[in-house]
Every structure is written in C-alpha cells, then in structure tokens.
Amino acid sequence: MIQSLKMALKSIAGNKFRSFLTMLGIIIGVMALVILVSLVSGATGSVTDSIAGLGSNLLTVTVSDDKGAPVTLHTLNEWMEEDGIGLIAPSGEISATARYEGNSDTVTVYGTTPAYETINGLSLLLGRFIKSSDVDNHTNVAVINETAATELIGYTDCLGEEVSIDGVKYTVVGLLEDDEDSLTAVFGRGSIVAYIPYTSLMRLSSETSSAITSFSVSAETDMATAETAMTSLLMERFDQDDDAFTISTRDELEDAMSSVTSNLTILLGSIAGISLVVGGIGIMNIMLVTVTERTREIGIRKAIGASRRVILQQFLMESVVLSMLGCLIGVFLSWAMLRIISVVVSSLSMSFSLEWNVVLIAVGFCFVIGIVFGLYPANKAAKMAPIDALHYGG
Amino acid sequence: MIDLKNVSRVYQVGSGKVYALNKVTLHIDEGEFVSVIGPSGSGKSTLMNIIGCLDIADSGIYLLDGIPIEDYSESELAKIRKRKIGFVFQSFNLINKLTAMENVELPLIYQGVGKSERKTHVAEALERVNLTKWADHLPTELSGGQQQRVAIARAIVTRPSLILGDEPTGNLDSKTTDEIMGIFRELHDQGNTIILITHDREIAEQASRIVNIRDGKLSEVGA
Numbered sequence: 001m002i003q004s005l006k007m008a009l010k011s012i013a014g015n016k017f018r019s020f021l022t023m024l025g026i027i028i029g030v031m032a033l034v035i036l037v038s039l040v041s042g043a044t045g046s047v048t049d050s051i052a053g054l055g056s057n058l059l060t061v062t063v064s065d066d067k068g069a070p071v072t073l074h075t076l077n078e079w080m081e082e083d084g085i086g087l088i089a090p091s092g093e094i095s096a097t098a099r100y101e102g103n104s105d106t107v108t109v110y111g112t113t114p115a116y117e118t119i120n121g122l123s124l125l126l127g128r129f130i131k132s133s134d135v136d137n138h139t140n141v142a143v144i145n146e147t148a149a150t151e152l153i154g155y156t157d158c159l160g161e162e163v164s165i166d167g168v169k170y171t172v173v174g175l176l177e178d179d180e181d182s183l184t185a186v187f188g189r190g191s192i193v194a195y196i197p198y199t200s201l202m203r204l205s206s207e208t209s210s211a212i213t214s215f216s217v218s219a220e221t222d223m224a225t226a227e228t229a230m231t232s233l234l235m236e237r238f239d240q241d242d243d244a245f246t247i248s249t250r251d252e253l254e255d256a257m258s259s260v261t262s263n264l265t266i267l268l269g270s271i272a273g274i275s276l277v278v279g280g281i282g283i284m285n286i287m288l289v290t291v292t293e294r295t296r297e298i299g300i301r302k303a304i305g306a307s308r309r310v311i312l313q314q315f316l317m318e319s320v321v322l323s324m325l326g327c328l329i330g331v332f333l334s335w336a337m338l339r340i341i342s343v344v345v346s347s348l349s350m351s352f353s354l355e356w357n358v359v360l361i362a363v364g365f366c367f368v369i370g371i372v373f374g375l376y377p378a379n380k381a382a383k384m385a386p387i388d389a390l391h392y393g394g
Numbered sequence: 395m396i397d398l399k400n401v402s403r404v405y406q407v408g409s410g411k412v413y414a415l416n417k418v419t420l421h422i423d424e425g426e427f428v429s430v431i432g433p434s435g436s437g438k439s440t441l442m443n444i445i446g447c448l449d450i451a452d453s454g455i456y457l458l459d460g461i462p463i464e465d466y467s468e469s470e471l472a473k474i475r476k477r478k479i480g481f482v483f484q485s486f487n488l489i490n491k492l493t494a495m496e497n498v499e500l501p502l503i504y505q506g507v508g509k510s511e512r513k514t515h516v517a518e519a520l521e522r523v524n525l526t527k528w529a530d531h532l533p534t535e536l537s538g539g540q541q542q543r544v545a546i547a548r549a550i551v552t553r554p555s556l557i558l559g560d561e562p563t564g565n566l567d568s569k570t571t572d573e574i575m576g577i578f579r580e581l582h583d584q585g586n587t588i589i590l591i592t593h594d595r596e597i598a599e600q601a602s603r604i605v606n607i608r609d610g611k612l613s614e615v616g617a
C-alpha cells in the first residue's frame with residue numbers, strides 16, 4: 001500500500017505539467033463547490049443572525065376574510081386586556097411619494113398606534129413617537145427614520161419640518177434611529193420610512209380603512225401563551241374558520257429563510273458536483289493515456305512478479321492521489337479566496353469562512369471520483385497479458 | 395526441474411493455424427545451463443514465454459518443479475513468476491524512471507520482503523554484477539552492458555530456481571557480450587539453472603547443453 005503510494009507520487013511528480021492539467025478539473029470543481037456553498041451559508045448566517053437578533057417576541061396577524069366582523073382599533077384595545085396578550089398595534093402599509101422642497105422620493109408609510117414603538121423595539125433619536133391623541137384626532141404628524149431625514153430633508157435635526165406625502169402635509173415630530181437589525185434593514189437596506197397615526201393613513205389611502213387587516217402583537221409573558229390566546233380570540237371572531245387569518249412568528253420566518261437557503265445550497269452544490277464529475281472524466285482520460293503509454297512498463301512489472309492486484313492497486317492509487325491532490329489544492333485555494341472575499345466585503349458585516357462539512361463532502365466526493373474514474377483504466381492495465389505488454393512498441 | 399511433454403502453442407493467422415510450438419518435449423535438470431538456438435520465427439520466444447509462465451500452452455503438460463502449470467490462474471502464474479523465475483531480456487526492460495537500485499528492488503517489493511532485508515539482497519545482487527557504484531543512476535545514464543547487468547541483478551535478487559535469458563546479448567557489442575556471458579557462466583558455476591535463448595551459435599556453445607529449435611520442433615545437439 002505504502003509502496004504503491006510512493007510509486008504513484010513518483011509517477012505524478014515525473015509528469016508535473018500533465019498532472020497539474022489533469023488536476024485542474026478537480027481543483028476548479030472543488031473550488032466551485034466549497035466557495036459557493038460557503039458563500040451561501042455565510043450570507044445565510046448573517047441574515048438569520050439578524051432575524052434572530054430581532055428576538056422572537058412578536059406575532060404578526062394578517063386577516064384575509066373578516067366575515068363581516070372587521071377588526072377595528074376598538075377591537076384591538078379590547079383584546080389588549082385579554083390574558084396572555086401584551087400590546088397590539090395595527091400596521092397599515094402603503095408606498096407613497098414624499099416631497100420636501102425640491103426633493104422627492106418613494107417612502108414606505110406605516111399607519112399605526114403608540115404601541116407599535118414598544119412592540120417593534122424602535123428607538124427614538126429626537127422628538128416623540130405617535131401619541132394616542134394623534135390617533136384620536138387623526139393629526140398629520142409623522143415620525144421618520146434617519147435615512148428619510150438625510151435623503152429627503154438633507155439633515156437630521158428636522159423636527160417641525162413639513163413633508164408632503166402624496167400631497168398631504170405632515171409635520172415631522174420624531175426621528176427614529178436606523179435599525180441595523182430590523183427586518184426592513186435586512187431586506188431593504190437604507191429604505192425611507194415614515195410612521196403616521198393609523199387614522200391619518202385611513203384618510204391618506206383608500207386601501208386602508210377602519211377594518212384592520214394586519215397587526216402585530218407582543219406577549220404578556222411568553223410567545224406560546226400569546227399565540228394560543230390570539231388564536232382563540234380570532235377563531236371566536238371569525239366563526240371558527242382558521243383560513244380567515246394567519247398568525248406568523250419570527251420562527252416561521254427563519255424557517256422559510258433556511259428552507260430557501262438550503263435549497264439554494266443544494267442547487268449550487270449539485271452544479272459544482274457536476275463540474276467535479278467532469279474533472280473526474282479528465283482524470284480517467286489521462287489515466288487511459290498513461291496506461292497505454294506505460295504498457296511496456298506494465299509488462300515488465302508483470303514479468304518480474306507483479307500480480308493483477310498489484311498493478312490495479314498501483315494505477316488506482318495514482319488516480320486517487322491525483323484526485324485527492326487536486327482536492328487539497330482546491331480546498332486551499334478556496335480558503336484563500338474566501339479570505340479575500342471576506343476582506344473585500346467586510347463593510348457588509350458578513351463573514352465567509354470555510355465550511356468544514358462542505359470540505360469533508362468535497363474530500364469524500366473526490367475520493368469516490370478518484371476510485372470510480374480510476375477503476376476502468378486500472379483494470380485495463382491489470383488485465384493486460386504480460387507477453388503482449390512486453391512486446392508493445394518494440 | 396523442467397518437464398515439457400508434447401507442448402503445443404498454436405496461433406490463428408487468418409484462416410490458417412501456425413504451430414509456434416509443435417509437440418515439444420524437453421527435460422531440464424536442476425543446475426543445468428541450456429541454450430536454445432534457432433533462427434527468428436522458429437518458436438524460441440514462445441518456448442521461453444511458456445517456460446517463463448508468461449504464456450500458457452494450448453496442449454501438452456508443463457511441470458515446473460513438479461507443479462503442473464496449465465491449470466493455474468493468472469494470479470497464481472504471477473506468484474510463480476515472482477518466486478521461481480528471473481528474466482533477462484534482449485532489450486533489458488528496465489523501468490526508466492527508477493534507478494538501478496530501485497529496479498533491482500522491485501521484485502522483492504512484489505514478494506513483500508521487508509525494507510532492511512531488501513537492502514541487503516539488493517546490495518548483494520549489485521555487488522555480484524559489479525555495479526555497486528552505479529546503484530543510484532537511472533538506466534538512461536548507463537551503457538547497454540551496464541543496463542543488462544542491472545537486469546541480471548534484478549533477475550537473481552530473488553534467488554529464483556530458474557534464470558531465463560531471451561537473447562540477453564542481442565543488443566550488445568562483442569566485448570560486453572563476453573562480459574555478460576561471463577556473469578552467466580559464473581551464475582551457473584554457483585549452481586543456478588539457466589536457460590539461454592539465442593540465434594548466435596557462438597553464444598549457444600558456451601552452455602553445457604544446446605537444444606535446436608526450428609519450425610516449432612526441438613532437437614538436441616551433440617547429445
């Protein structure tokens with residue numbers, strides 16, 4: 001075994017350039033596999049970290065069919081009194097055009113109540129959030145985020161400025177910190193956001209009415225109790241029809257994310273796997289050439305006592321070593337590449353590192369490829385009749 | 395130790411059959427130095443391949459050390475080759491990527507001999523053919539005579555029962571031929587069984603017994 005390993009290394013070293021070209025297929029295949037999968041899982045890691053950072057402390061309820069019993073602000077206030085349920089805040093959402101002096105930009109407008117600030121863990125930099133009186137009087141006040149202030153108004157100290165949203169003037173009363181970890185920040189970095197009283201949004205947009213279709217709920221004690229309580233309340237209201245509404249938690253979001261990314265990983269992995277197989281065919285091709293070239297050598301070895309098994313072992317070892325060497329080089333280059341990528345994108349706060357389980361898969365896969373694609377040439381060598389081999393080419 | 399009885403080897407050429415060996419019967423005792431002489435195409439290489447277990451007869455019986463060969467599988471034949479037979483070929487047949495020492499070592503590796511034991515055997519064999527100084531050279535750096543001496547060292551390193559030479563001097567000039575033949579005679583004096591195949595009468599006459607081969611048939615000379 002060790003002897004055939006030595007022989008294999010010698011034969012590979014004796015033909016360096018050809019060996020390198022042969023390995024190139026495997027090197028590229030391994031790099032594709034390791035880098036792509038590591039990139040996906042690195043990106044996934046940073047996204048799921050962000051989601052997890054939000055804490056799973058809120059439920060999002062969407063009503064699709066109110067069965068003639070619409071959920072209103074008044075209903076929500078009643079439900080807040082129930083056991084197990086903390087705060088509830090409606091969230092109407094529209095996309096509108098905001099104008100300030102000469103500037104105009106698309107803004108995501110949320111219509112809500114004071115509870116929203118606590119439920120979603122927003123943090124104010126300046127001013128105040130929406131108050132109950134704003135909701136009661138449907139005043140035209142807006143709380144905007146930092147991005148909105150800098151992009152639209154041009155400076156952050158903008159309390160008291162008047163911004164027009166879809167033609168209606170709103171006074172800026174509060175400035176929110178851009179939340180790096182918020183869901184909107186994860187998916188749409190640096191979007192312009194404005195929060196206005198729910199009642200004001202009802203006036204602004206025909207899509208939003210007193211019938212609330214979407215709201216978020218925080219728990220009094222734990223999420224499970226809150227979810228059970230909320231479900232029973234909604235079931236009661238909507239004639240025990242659980243198709244009328246959906247309750248989602250962050251966990252479900254994470255599950256959805258991870259199923260998307262694991263599908264992506266499998267897809268990219270199989271593409272890279274195909275290139276590895278192509279690399280394996282390259283090895284087989286070269287091994288067949290090698291066997292033909294060394295026919296005479298095989299004859300000599302057989303004449304002086306090498307059995308079929310020994311010859312088979314020698315050539316199989318050579319193809320496995322070629323493949324594994326390619327694999328090692330590929331893994332090393334992937335590592336180097338990932339380091340470079342990490343440095344380049346370090347500003348995105350994503351970190352990419354070698355995924356060891358992918359490396360293990362790559363190593364195992366290369367081993368199998370070395371054996372599978374080496375078997376045919378090695379067998380061809382082993383089966384040569386010694387006299388024919390000896391007299392080959394003179 | 396070698397007993398061939400009515401051994402035939404037939405090749406199919408086109409629609410006809412050619413007898414490379416036609417009912418050959420030959421007996422060689424332990425310690426004999428026999429040369430087989432015949433022109434090219436006479437079947438002498440086929441005879442050597444069969445004696446050397448590289449090829450199997452189509453009919454007849456071949457006993458090597460009392461063992462019938464024709465029943466054996468390829469892997470058993472490989473075992474017999476590695477234990478009992480040492481080959482010396484006309485074209486040396488060394489492996490060019492390996493040094494002289496490594497070439498000589500190879501049969502021992504196939505026999506599974508341990509490293510330290512291999513070293514002593516290789517050193518002995520190279521000493522015997524007077525090549526100790528050239529142990530670390532590649533075959534391409536050696537002269538024809540030196541290469542053939544490496545081949546002889548490789549053939550004797552396993553202490554085989556039989557040394558087979560297939561025109562071992564065919565590619566050498568007369569001076570080196572004498573040198574190589576000297577080594578063969580020495581090996582014979584030390585009690586080795588040697589079969590030499592040649593088309594050169596002068597070489598054949600250095601053996602203690604000459605067998606003629608022509609058109610696949612054997613005849614003893616001066617028996």
